[in-house]
Amino acid sequence: MSNIVKEVLSANSSYAAEFGDKGNLPMPPGRQFAILTCMDARLDPAKYAGLAEGDAHVIRNAGGRASDDAIRSLVISYKLLGTREWFVIHHTDCGMETFTNEIMGDLLSGSLKTATVDADGWHDSNAGGGTTDGKYINWLTISDQAQSVLEDVQRIRNSPMVPGDIPIYGYIYDCKTGKLVEVPEATAAGRAR
Amino acid sequence: MSNIVKEVLSANSSYAAEFGDKGNLPMPPGRQFAILTCMDARLDPAKYAGLAEGDAHVIRNAGGRASDDAIRSLVISYKLLGTREWFVIHHTDCGMETFTNEIMGDLLSGSLKTATVDADGWHDSNAGGGTTDGKYINWLTISDQAQSVLEDVQRIRNSPMVPGDIPIYGYIYDCKTGKLVEVPEATAAGRAR
Incomplete structure (x- = not known):
């Protein structure tokens, strides 16, 4: 067993030992929203957006891109599990800008x-x-974060599977400060119809 | 602005105010591993696997499935950002089993x-x-968690883009207890070649 596996299982044992009543949480997200963001190791969406277990769906891939698979996940999130607002959150210093x-x-x-x-x-x-x-x-590389957020909000908004009444908000997470900064043109493009 | 947006931005302000030296973290994951898991609101991979900001890539979609997009992300994680071990973690009571x-x-x-x-x-x-x-x-629905973990580890292992020397571990997260339970046949199928 690798050191990483040992460390993960040890941390998991500590977490489970303090699990409390979280075992009773229902499947649908209690706060009825979803976040699509990057897999980047520096991002912790639960921390940067204030999520407790049970609050919100979190979808992550390289870049936080609105891939077909991300849209698959968002549609399931809405149709089967009741989310009613979505965030697309890319970030500064993203690896997707480097190639x-x-x-x-x-x-x-x-x-x-x-x-x-x-x-x-x-x-x-x-x-x-x-x-x-x-x-x-x-590979869904990125050359400009505000542009990629706008494009991805538009791609989700224009998907034939996505209902018009769900608002989609566009943000950039600043890896230097931890702050979320809105991309106003993306949020405007994602407003409910 | 919706109440959810206000709450997220308020929580983010608190997080950024305590950001400390996290602004100096490098882009590559410090602990050189990646987790592919479900978007489920009850799962917090940073908590259940003991991740600090900067430690590991986290990829999430509906089911934690080895979709093409998840494999895109894993290949980028390895090739450009240096991860050397991967976990596939599905969970009990998954929404993907309900339809x-x-x-x-x-x-x-x-x-x-x-x-x-x-x-x-x-x-x-x-x-x-x-x-x-x-x-x-x-939609990548699931009828049996151990089987879906095995299938996804095999799909990643068999991708022509995935190098043979990276081990892939298969686990199920128990939503009732918070514990990670290995799927031994998946980990065996994912062993480095």
């Missing part, structure tokens, strides 16, 4: 087992699940 | 703006980004 699809293709070309990389990018020749067969991977 | 693709299709048929739902499921006729055009949505 491009081309760089990623170069990095992967040395380690891929069956996929191919050509001038059009990366092609997965054997991905399962019916979702990437033969398709170019878009 | 099927068919139920979701029925729920969506009343609210879709441009997409169509037929006997084959949901078809997005105008999704942007080149990733879902005309494609059936797989």
Whole structure:
């Protein structure tokens, strides 16, 4: 067992020992909202947004992007579990600003087992699940945070699966200060219709 | 401004006021690992796994599933930001066990703006980004947690983008107790090659 596994399980034992009545929390988020944000290690959405266990859905991926999978999660969050407001929160100093699809293709070309990389990018020749067969991977890199927040709010707003009556707010988390800063044009684009 | 937005910003102000030296944390995760887990409101991965800001990447979606987007995030986590061990953590009483693709299709048929739902499921006729055009949505529902953890560890292990030398561990978080319980066959399937 690696040291990391030992540390995680030890921390988990301490957490479980103080679990209290959290075992009785219901499945639907008590405060009826969801946050889509980046996987970045420096971000703790529960801390930066004041969430207790049971409060809100938290969706995270590289960049906090409105990928199809993030939209899948948001639609489930709304339709089955009752969230009624959504936040899209990107952040300063994001790793997604440090590379491009081309760089990623170069990095992967040395380690891929069956996929191919050509001038059009990366092609997965054997991905399962019916979702990437033969398709170019878009790594969803970012060149401007305010722009990426706006684009992602718009992409969610324009999804045919997303009801018009749910407001979507756009924010940037500042890794230097811990502060959330609104992207007003994104929140405006995400207002309920 | 909604009450939820006011509450989030108020909690954020308190967090930022006590931010201390966290503004100096580097981008790469200090403890060099990543967790893929569910968006469920009852789960706080930082608490249940003992993460401080800066320690580890956290990727979350509905179910904690190894979607293409989760794999995109994990590959970035490894290639660009240096994580060397990954956890897949599903949980008891998951919302993804409560419905099927068919139920979701029925729920969506009343609210879709441009997409169509037929006997084959949901078809997005105008999704942007080149990733879902005309494609059936797989909601990645779950019927058995140990099985879904195993399947997701295997899907990551078998991705042509994932290097063989990274171990992938499979766990289930128990919402009644707060405890992490290993799925040994998943961890075995995810062992480094």
